[in-house]
Amino acid sequence: MDEVTFAVLGTGGIGRRALEVSQHKDHLTPVAACDRHGTAIDFDGLDVDELLAATEGNIDNEVATDGGERTDGSRSSSELRSDGGSGATTTESGDGVKQHGEDRGVVASEQARASDDPIQDVIDHGDGIDAVLLALPNYEHDFIPRVADRFLEGGYSGVLIDVLKRSRVIDMLDERSEAFEDAGITFICGAGATPGLLTGAAALAAQSFVEVTDVDIWWGVGLKSGYEDNRGTVREDIAHLPEYDIETARDLSDAEIEAIIDEHDGVIEFEDMEHADDVLLERAGVCDAEDVTVGGILDVQSDEKPTTTTVRVTGRTFDGETATNTFQLGDETSMEANVNGPALGYLKAGVRRNRAGEYGVFGPAELMPGF
Amino acid sequence: MDEVTFAVLGTGGIGRRALEVSQHKDHLTPVAACDRHGTAIDFDGLDVDELLAATEGNIDNEVATDGGERTDGSRSSSELRSDGGSGATTTESGDGVKQHGEDRGVVASEQARASDDPIQDVIDHGDGIDAVLLALPNYEHDFIPRVADRFLEGGYSGVLIDVLKRSRVIDMLDERSEAFEDAGITFICGAGATPGLLTGAAALAAQSFVEVTDVDIWWGVGLKSGYEDNRGTVREDIAHLPEYDIETARDLSDAEIEAIIDEHDGVIEFEDMEHADDVLLERAGVCDAEDVTVGGILDVQSDEKPTTTTVRVTGRTFDGETATNTFQLGDETSMEANVNGPALGYLKAGVRRNRAGEYGVFGPAELMPGF
Secondary structure: OOOOEEEOOOHHHHHHHHHHHHHOOOEEEEEEEEEEEEEEEEEOOOOHHHHHHHHHHOOOOOOOOOOOOOOOOOOOOOOOOOOOOOOOOOOOOOOOOEEEEEEEOOHHOOOEOOOHHHHHHHHOOOHOOOOEEOOOOOOOOOOOHHHHHHHHHOOOOOEEEEEOHHHHHHHHHHHOOOHHHHHHOOOEOOOOOOEEEHHHHHHHHHHHHHHHEEEEEEOOOOOOHHHHHHHHHHHHHOOOOOOOOHHHHHHOOHHHHHHHHHOOEEEEEEOOOOHHHHHHHHOOOOOOOHHHHEEEEEEEOOOOOOOOEEEEEEEOOOOOOEEEEEEEEOOOOOOHHHHHHHHHHHHHHHHHHOOOOOOOOOHHHHHOOOO | OOOOOEEEEEHHHHHHHHHHOOOOOOOOEEEEEOOOOEEEEOOOOHHHHHHHHHHHHOOOOOOHHHHHHHOOOOOOOOOOOOEEEEEEEOOOOOOOOOOOOOOOOOOOOOEEOOOOOHHHHHHOOOOHOOOOEEEOOOOOOOOOHHHHHHHHHOOOOOOOEEOOOHHHHHHHHHHOOOHHHHHHEEEEOOOOOEEEHHHHHHHHHHHOEEEEEEEEEEEEEEOOOHHHHHHHHHHHHHHHOOOOOOHHHHHHOHHHHHHHHHOOOOOEEEOOOOOOOHHHHHHHOOOOOOEEOOOOOOOOOOOOOOOEEEEEEEEEEOOOOEEEEEEEOOOOOOOHHHHHHHHHHHHHHHHHHHOOOOOEOHHHHHHHOOO
């Protein structure tokens, strides 16, 4: 495969770790990184070590449960607004966001410069950027789609890839499918851990069967730094609890969130989560969305996973047997490893598709063998 | 995805079951099937039920251990010779091949006609055939490559796909890579169970890691019909035992093979098999070939799998942990289900690549997210 250049939009948890993981990958060069305050661009390849060190303080609560979404209302220095960014370097604090470095955000790096419109900076250099990883907190359901609109309007032609989680976002992207095709954009959606790695595993495990009756995705996450630093994730996950939704969870105060966590003794179990694995498997023809269930256990007080992340695919073989194929992630693999490795893997696959002239919206399962 | 038409070369175990499984697949139409005696072609779609019923007696010992290779010297009615076929309908018997029906081979079907050169028949109709599944016994290591040469010489442009097993065959196909590219052929090699499904699973499981240190593939096969009907498979597997190779195994008499089986009480364990998973993972950049081990247990006296087919991928994450991701096939999935489902899945993926203008040689791992 030829060399691949990529940009990260957002230098929070996902964006920074994607840069870090890319250092281990051949033929993959990060050439741009931005947040709402500024942009770092270097077509010889960013100095990732310098950039990570300079933005260390930007690790905030947008770390997400195996997927990369953040829905809480707090705005950190690492975010990037789809309306073009404020350009301001005011010193908002609060919500447990660590604040290191003289400047806030990517402009703390000597490779970056302040910008009123970082997305446009990336678009303006788009000819040299094969893929853009949208490592953005997804405050609202249409946040990623609106960012995509910026790239459409800006005339970008290449790969856009996200690690979003919610099923309903896929439909919003699908509405833009024709526009992506016209623009020459290959949009890879839901390419983190779940959806992402586990969706792909389900699509592959399905190959033994002629009919898939159940896909059961069950994840375990132990957050390394405890829940203090990860309220955004916890807030997002609380939105999946039966008594909350994304709006009510956003309105919870930190004290209320901590009270909910305490009620659960720090270990919260989720059932029937709205994860896009369902629609992504359906659009690949593997099974009906309703046959997919996603749940898991989040332990915010331990680094150990409270349960082993497991995908179970049950189906019927052509010769009439019913069986279950299983994919399990080793307990020592962190959420970060399982999000960012696959994201870059799917990014490479997306670039290959894009170079072959395949445009539109693709989910992870569509990048697997056909069903 | 658009409609896909395909042909099977060989109507033995693999070919017949591929036809059967395809009946469960949307957008996949079998339009041609041939063996060395004749060809059935119908662009409205073959009547698979009729063809399977008519060729029922062609189930012989080329059923292979999760892969589709046969190396014994016996020639059955379902084989197809790469030199063009004899066209004769002599009644060779022997070697345990069942002989049902008035005619031998595919010509027993009312959809087929006798042919002196069935491969050329398929090539002559190649414009309407998106993919050709080489469901052939691989008597010699260069058998599949030589069949590919026929398609190159004949001017076919489309997908060729095989379910071969031996590592060394991949190199022979690679030597033809440029010719495939010039011809517009996308050659998918090693796309059965192992290599194939399990190779893909290994490539996907690798995504959690920045370095893969070990891939361990361990299969279990319980042959439904006992070893009497599957001497070809047993012979091929015996070639993997330390004291044999493919040539010496071919020279064994049936009595000698049975003696070896009896020595093992009907359950033969294999270690360090020459399965192409190793070179196929290396060419996808996942790990070094030497880090891949393939072994398994063949129980020729039981329908139950003697062990659960398992892929273990061990690696190092970007954050310094060592872990093992695991993929397991349900014990109730037959070898046939795990070969033919993936073969058709990779076939669809290959057609997609071909239509996008990607030609040359691809292994299963190259059809996964990049590493």
